[in-house]
Amino acid sequence: MLGVEPRALERSFANVRDVSPPKARDIIVFGLKCARDPQSLTDADFVSLREHGLGNAEIMEVISMAH
Numbered sequence: 001m002l003g004v005e006p007r008a009l010e011r012s013f014a015n016v017r018d019v020s021p022p023k024a025r026d027i028i029v030f031g032l033k034c035a036r037d038p039q040s041l042t043d044a045d046f047v048s049l050r051e052h053g054l055g056n057a058e059i060m061e062v063i064s065m066a067h
Helices: 006-013 022-038 043-051 056-066
Strands: none
Touching: 022 043, 022 056, 043 056
16 A cells, blocks of 8 residues: 555565564554454454553554554
8 A cells, every 4th residue: 555565565574573672562463363363363362452541442443553
């Protein structure tokens, strides 16, 4: 949508598990899961974000940005 090549995005997030701080990493992982396979989201995915202090509004923002 923004003209970024899919290969560039894949390279950017190839090592997403190494992203620090953990809050940023978990938000990115959640967003990628929303974009790639939203049906696979589980309660644990939402709990992870809530443990970092995200509320409903912030979680909805991540979801909307992933689409």
